[in-house]
Amino acid sequence: MTKKLMSVHEVAKLTGITARTLHYYDKIGLLKPTKVTEAGYRRYDDTALSRLQNILLFRELEFPLKEIKAILDSPNFDPSEVIAQQIELLELQYKHIGKLITLTREIQKKGAKVMNFDIFDKSEIEKFQEEVKEKWGNTKAYQEYKQKDIALNGDNYSKSSNELMTIFSELGELKHLTPNSDEVQKKISALQKYITDNYYVCTDEILCELGEMYVCDERFKNNIDKAGGDGTADFVKQAIVVYCGKKKV
Numbered sequence: 001m002t003k004k005l006m007s008v009h010e011v012a013k014l015t016g017i018t019a020r021t022l023h024y025y026d027k028i029g030l031l032k033p034t035k036v037t038e039a040g041y042r043r044y045d046d047t048a049l050s051r052l053q054n055i056l057l058f059r060e061l062e063f064p065l066k067e068i069k070a071i072l073d074s075p076n077f078d079p080s081e082v083i084a085q086q087i088e089l090l091e092l093q094y095k096h097i098g099k100l101i102t103l104t105r106e107i108q109k110k111g112a113k114v115m116n117f118d119i120f121d122k123s124e125i126e127k128f129q130e131e132v133k134e135k136w137g138n139t140k141a142y143q144e145y146k147q148k149d150i151a152l153n154g155d156n157y158s159k160s161s162n163e164l165m166t167i168f169s170e171l172g173e174l175k176h177l178t179p180n181s182d183e184v185q186k187k188i189s190a191l192q193k194y195i196t197d198n199y200y201v202c203t204d205e206i207l208c209e210l211g212e213m214y215v216c217d218e219r220f221k222n223n224i225d226k227a228g229g230d231g232t233a234d235f236v237k238q239a240i241v242v243y244c245g246k247k248k249v
Contacts, residue, residue, distance in 0.1 A: 005034060005043035015052065024216035028209070030069045031055060054082065061089050065217065164198075165227040167191050171236050172228020179239040188236075188243040204244045211240035 008019045025031035026042065031052055033042035044052075051072060058068040071077065167190060174184050188207075195202035195210075202210070214220050214233045224233040 005045055006049070008042050008044075011044050011049070011052070014049075015056065017056070021216050024212055025052075025055070025065075027212065028065065028069070030065055030072075054079075057086050061086065061093070065213075164194060165223070167194060168224045168227040168232060168236065170228075171239070172232040175229070175231060175235050179235065180242045184239050185243055185246075188239050191236075192243075207240055208244050211237040 006014070008022050011017075011022060012019050022031070022042070026033060031048065034045040034048050035043040037043065054072060055068055058071070059065075063071075071082070167187065171184070171187050171191070174181075174187065177184050192202045192204075192207050195207075214224055215237045221233040224236065225231065228235075
């Protein structure tokens with residue numbers, strides 16, 4: 001346990017996450033610092049670090065940030081029950097990875113003719129994840145998020161997800177331009193419209209938050225960079241800042 005308040009740099013060094021991520025967690029209310037000094041520096045105590053540990057565990061279990069926030073902020077939140085659920089999920093993942101290792105070793109020994117596609121079934125893990133979300137996420141804020149969540153599974157999810165990645169791919173092809181160029185700004189406008197038409201009303205405020213998430217959430221960043229090439233997520237974020245800034249003038 002720590003004996004003093006820790007700085008952003010110290011927490012980043014201790015946990016391996018970036019200062020930018022800590023700043024983003026503060027911005028979205030996921031992890032507020034225990035204290036902010038007169039000079040504006042964030043400080044964290046043991047309670048904050050304990051919450052951060054829970055956040056990181058849920059991230060390892062592939063929970064989206066807003067769902068993690070809903071769980072940790074639930075009025076019925078029970079740390080002992082949550083840790084038991086995390087253990088069960090980790091054990092399910094451990095079991096799943098063990099089967100994958102066994103399969104790949106068998107392929108290594110016997111060749112590519114060895115096939116077992118049932119081993120890729122993660123329905124048991126996904127079912128338990130949903131049970132955890134339903135247990136702790138039955139709050140007004142969570143339900144509002146579920147209605148807007150860009151990751152909602154639906155009949156058209158695969159198609160719309162691919163189309164969204166196409167927009168990021170097209171933005172990646174524009175990285176040779178400046179973020180404030182007309183062509184880039186038109187594509188950001190198209191991105192906002194696509195999200196509104198296919199997921200939820202994407203206001204300028206929400207678009208700005210998405211821009212932050214595109215660079216702070218590793219899964220989003222990796223997927224966007226995969227679609228448009230290295231640096232696309234950062235480029236999109238910069239272009240969104242310009243886009244929203246122009247509309248405030």
